[in-house]
Amino acid sequence: MVGIIGFGAYIPRFRIKVEEIAKVWGADAPSYKKGLMLEQKSVPGPDQDTITIAVEAARNAVLRAGIDPAGIGAVYVGSESHPYAVKPSGTAVAEALGAVPDCHCADLEFACKAGSEGMFLGMALVKSGEVDYALAIGADTSQGAPGDALEYSAAAGGAAFIMGKDNVVAELECQYSFMTDTPDFWRREHMMYPKHGGRFTGDEAYFKHVRGGVEGILAKSGRKKEDFKYIVFHQPNGKFPTRMAKKLGFTEEQYKTGLLVPTLGNTYSGASPLGLAAVLDEAKPGDRILMCSFGSGAGSDAFIFKATDKLAQVQDKARKTRYYLDTNPIYLDYGMYAKFRKKIHKNVEED
Amino acid sequence: MLTPPRIRRETPQRYRLEAGKCKKCGEIYFPPRLICRECQGREFETVTLPGTGKVAAYTVIRTAPTGFGDQAPYAMGVVELENGARVLCQVADCSPEEVKVGLEVHLEFRRIQAEGESGVLAYGYKAVPER
Amino acid sequence: MRDVAIIGIGMTDFGEHWKVSLRDLFVEAALNAMDDAGVDHVDSMYIGSMSPGLFTGQEHIGSLLADYLGQAPIPATRVESACASGGLALRCGIMDVASGMNDIVLVSGVEKMTDVTGGGATYALATAADGEYEAFHGVTFPGLYAMIATAHMHKYGTTREDLAHVAVKNHANGALNPHAQYPFPVTVDGVINAVKVADPLTILDCSPITDGAAAAVICPLDMAKKLAKKAPVKILASAHATDSIALHQRKDLTWLNSTAVAAQKAYKDAGLSPKDIDFAEVHDCFTIAEICVIEALGFVEKGQGGQAARTGLTARDGKIPVNTSGGLKSKGHPVGATGIAQIHEAVSQLRGEAGKRQLSNPRRGLTQNMGGSGGSAVVHILEVL
Secondary structure (H helix, E strand, O other), X not given: XXXXXXXXXXXXXXXXXXXXXXXXXXXXXHHHHHHHOOOEEEEOOOOOOHHHHHHHHHHHHHHXXXXXXXXXXXXXXXXXXOOOOOOOOHHHHHHHHOOOOOOEEEEEOEOEOHHHHHHHHHHHHHHHOOOOEXXXXXXXXXXXXXXXXXXXXXXXXXXXXXXXXXXXXXXXXXXXXXXXXXXXXXXXXXXXXXXXXXXXXXXXHHHHHHHHHHHHHHHHHOOOHXXXXXXXXXXXXXXXXXXXXXXXXXXXXXXXXXXXXXXXOEOHHHHHHHHHXXXXXXXXXXXXXXXXXXXXXXXXXXXXXXEOOOHHHHHHHOOXXXXXXXXXXXXXXXXXXXXXXXXXXXXXXXX | OOOHHHHHXXXXXXXXXXXXEEOOOOOEEOOOOOOOOOOOOOOEEEEEOOOEEEEEEEEEEOOOOOXXXXXXXXXXXXXXXXXXXXXEEEEOOOXXXXXXXXXXXXXXXXXXXXXXXXXXXXXEEEEEEOO | OXXXXXXXXXXXXXXXXXXOOHHHHHHHHHHHHHHHHOOOOOOEEEEEOOOHHHHHOOOOHHHHHHHHOOXXXXXXXXXXXXXXXHHHHHHHXXXXXXXXXXXXXXXXXXXXXXXXXXXXXXXHHXXXXXXXXXXXXXXXXXXXXXXXXXXXXXXXXXXHHHHHHHHHHHHHHHOOOOOOOOOOOOOHHHHHOOOEXXXXXXXXXXXXXXXXXXXXXXXXXXXXXXXXXXXXXXXXXXXXXXXXXOHHHOOOOOOOHHHHHHHHHHHHHHOOOHHHOOEEEOOOOEHHHHHHHHXXXXXXXXOOOHHHHHHOOOOOOOOOOEOOOOHHHHHOOXXXXXXXXXXXXXXXXXXXXXXXXXXXXXXXXXXXXXXXXXXXXXXXXXXXX
């Protein structure tokens, strides 16, 4: 049996509400809130980045896996906001956990599906017997361009999964990936903010590839929609995943546990991984879970998991996803948010 | 003076809280030392500091040194960890008024310094109040 | 070992000396001291300076200043112990004379802090702290002392007002000191409501950034009796002690052990106890420092330092006047010069030359000079003959 043996989440404590952002840009907050099904988003502190989030999520995953981190044979960090353009985030995570030096490491990028990519690769490495434990993390602190629609949702957070064959808490039943070359959303080298194709990012990008991922994995596994207690889709806003669920014939009952975006925002590479972590926090043995990520460019990774008896034993071993999401958030005004996110031009480079 | 050799050398302490425990008298040193100041012992074992403790002294830095301006005001504390060892670090994710002697905290992995826009990043620990 | 005496003192004004270089500050103070002593040659010299390298880009100042003073090729040694550099320079000079290696020795201190920006000065000062486990995390010197303050307030009930009273007392004294950087009085409310630097300390709890130099000429006591133009001042004791420079690695966060150990040694060597001291110049880099120092010196019980300034115990007309010069707070704190400037005030008081600040007939004074947040301390006890 191959699957997830430990999982963990981390979300920074700061938040900013849609109204705060709309006020500055003269936009109509209620219509953004309704259109995006979004109230607020998380904001990383000036001392937080993809590496710090990844380390904390990974520490939680190690607590649940109950393994000596020295046994981790591969570390993959997927993000659109790696702190360095050249120098991996994964090496810092591996060092922090003590997984070095017998460890493979690679940083991944594929817009919002960079986290699930690591899971796809990690599962395969474990299946092949090449490593005992593989760690995959999706984490981001992506920026939204000021005044752009994406500024309301670009948030920060991450989730980590340790994969192996012993003491599996969520068995992997199937994995599948669907991908085309589609320029829906991109960022050129040296540019600070991404650009996107507006409404083109809907039908031809998100909906096409999530549908492709879901239909593909159902066909590959022989499973039906009704078999799943939980579904988790990539969640750039609240509208897309709920509309996708409806189009594909899934119910609110199935998607609501893993839908964090209304109070979290879009954590990009962390989005569907965090949704999965929130589901695993609550799932009961025997529950089947379908996860399908989406990354612009474009593609989807899909997975089917089945919770095992061991899941109940590990859920309380680390702080849960909703603990990070809901406990004592600190709300910022736009000025403080802009300062934290370094959107303000300053004279001095070092400060 | 954030240079690559220093960052690399200090990683076991900053990333993994690795300390040295005197084999003779049990005194804990963070960072590890070569000789025990209590018993003059020269043999140590590596131990990991616990990640939880209490604030023993604190302040709120309002005039920050270069490189920390964007974070000001920020609280700093001497944190006494559960095994008696103490560290000095920022107390993050809270309003400065919340920090008091006796506040329970745990240590989280954070970016401590960056060498401008193009230089190396230095990571380490900060204390976060238990909630 | 020979007894040693001070026969001459000199200092520059303390303040922002945009037009005066480090070399010229030193020479001005040194010549003042040599003139005061009535000598035109010294056998060796010691200069206390915390970091001419970081503040002005200049090292090798022993030789540089010996040359600029016109005394090359005499031996010249730069001494460093952070803010205790000056006091330690005196101690090194004393050892030079007491051992018999040299007779007439110049001891001095100088710091030129205003050629760098505020940020540059803060960076240089932070090297007195533990660079890897304190400064790395973003703490400043006011921050470290502020932590001592919050711990002291928590443990002993010392109040925000107690701290302010130290600044009020020292400014009242400094207002009468012609060399002082800030010769004006302050009020308790003014201190408490000034710009916050590191809670609970405000800018008026903190000693300033200063340029300045101070110097003294010392020689064997027997020679002093013949040579000196004015009453020689005998050095009864010179003691130096260390502690961990990192605040969090000390046993007691509220206790300045290096000062206590140095003071105990000094009292023992002099055959005296705290009550035998008539006045003291102590290292009030921050108001809380004076509170903790007078406890470590044994002038008050442990934990009771907070009341001293408030109740007038340490005022000029109090039982044990502390910092009649204005202290570092009002006089200024050119780091390396401070230890020698404390000697300047002590000798002035003992000779009856302290002008409007003069105490009535003091016989014995104590100076305490401290490095960093208490990592080093140098204590001297002086007696007028």
